Amino acid sequence: MELDAVLDGVAAVFLVIGGLMSLAAGIGLVRFPDLHSRMHAATKPQVLGLLMLLLAAAITWRSWASVAVTLLAWGLMLLTAPVSAHVVGRAGYRTKHMRADLLTADELAATVDRVSRDPGSRREVDR
Amino acid sequence: MLETAVWITQVLLAAGALCAVYRVYKGPSVLDRVISVDVILVIVASVMLVEMVRSDHQDFIVFVLVTSVIGFLGAVAIARYVVARKPEDAERAAEREAQAAGMGVPEPEAPKNGADAPVMTALPQQEDESTSWFTALAKSGFVPKRGKDSESGSSGQGPGGSGGGSAEGPSERPKGER
Numbered sequence: 001m002e003l004d005a006v007l008d009g010v011a012a013v014f015l016v017i018g019g020l021m022s023l024a025a026g027i028g029l030v031r032f033p034d035l036h037s038r039m040h041a042a043t044k045p046q047v048l049g050l051l052m053l054l055l056a057a058a059i060t061w062r063s064w065a066s067v068a069v070t071l072l073a074w075g076l077m078l079l080t081a082p083v084s085a086h087v088v089g090r091a092g093y094r095t096k097h098m099r100a101d102l103l104t105a106d107e108l109a110a111t112v113d114r115v116s117r118d119p120g121s122r123r124e125v126d127r
Numbered sequence: 128m129l130e131t132a133v134w135i136t137q138v139l140l141a142a143g144a145l146c147a148v149y150r151v152y153k154g155p156s157v158l159d160r161v162i163s164v165d166v167i168l169v170i171v172a173s174v175m176l177v178e179m180v181r182s183d184h185q186d187f188i189v190f191v192l193v194t195s196v197i198g199f200l201g202a203v204a205i206a207r208y209v210v211a212r213k214p215e216d217a218e219r220a221a222e223r224e225a226q227a228a229g230m231g232v233p234e235p236e237a238p239k240n241g242a243d244a245p246v247m248t249a250l251p252q253q254e255d256e257s258t259s260w261f262t263a264l265a266k267s268g269f270v271p272k273r274g275k276d277s278e279s280g281s282s283g284q285g286p287g288g289s290g291g292g293s294a295e296g297p298s299e300r301p302k303g304e305r
Contacts, residue, residue, distance in 0.1 A: 008129045011129060011132075011180065012128050012129050012132030013132075015129075015132045015133060015135075015136045015177065015180065016132055016136055016139070018136065018173060019135065019136035019139030019140050019173075020139055022139065022140050022143035022144075022169070022170050022173060023139045023140075023142050023143045023146075024143075025143055025146075025147070026142060026143035026144065026145065026146025026147050026166070027143075027146055029146055029147055029149075029163055029166060030150060035156065035158050035159055035162075038150070038159060038162060039162055042162045042163070042165060042166050045143070045166060045169045045170065046165070046166075046169050049169070050169060050172065050173065053136075053173050053176040053177065053180075054176065054191075056176075056180055057180050060129070060183065066185060069185075069188050069192075073188065073191050073195065076195045076196065077169075077195040080195055080196065080198070081195075081199070083199065083203070084165070084202035084203055084206075085162075085202075087202065087207075088158055088161060088162060090206075091207070091209045092156075092158045092206075092209075095209050095210060097156045097159075097209070
């Protein structure tokens, strides 16, 4: 009985933290100025928020088999979220969907300039 | 205690989803909408998890698994087909707003170009911002690179055209990745 109350309390705290992560993502999406800073906010609920909610669910269910499924779901999200964020950020950089005046350092600019002058490069790079 | 935590979490998730929906409505580019829709998808998975916690069953865990894969595929597929933003797009948008503000201004090219020209000039003004990248891609004269059948590329629209489309990926990829 004592342990059940403690586990329920831990699950409740994890639930609220997961909800706060998605709220932070929403506020960041509204408030941040350009694509790449919005992407920074948008990956919060995908990794930490989903982990918190899955842990809360696994604690509530109290079975080790559900922990395995939970870890599978989280691992899948952990593998796919960086790849999709990388692809979106790369497309955003190369199609100039960003605000260059907000950057403090742009280490990709020289490489992209050289690639875009090459006649065999991709069409979406603006020549 | 768990019941109140579930309610608080649902409210927080709803607020986050509303912010993401606002960004989908407002977002200036397609990529902003893509990441916002990704966030909405994760929030939907979170709502399913919270519901499973509340009523203590495990029926939706497969949907949580599927949701992560769907978000990945959607983001990658859309980001592949974004076209470059040009500076004259902003000028055109500004002059479109000026035309919408002064309703009585006539279009200069409408009497000059004949019957079917006003249809072509009026189309991008009614175009929604979220789909204008597709018309920009269609009007840019983009032709995918062909591997071997480049001499029959423009005329052969039948089996040669479809074969060239499938052969375009591996020949283009190493040059783009440099």
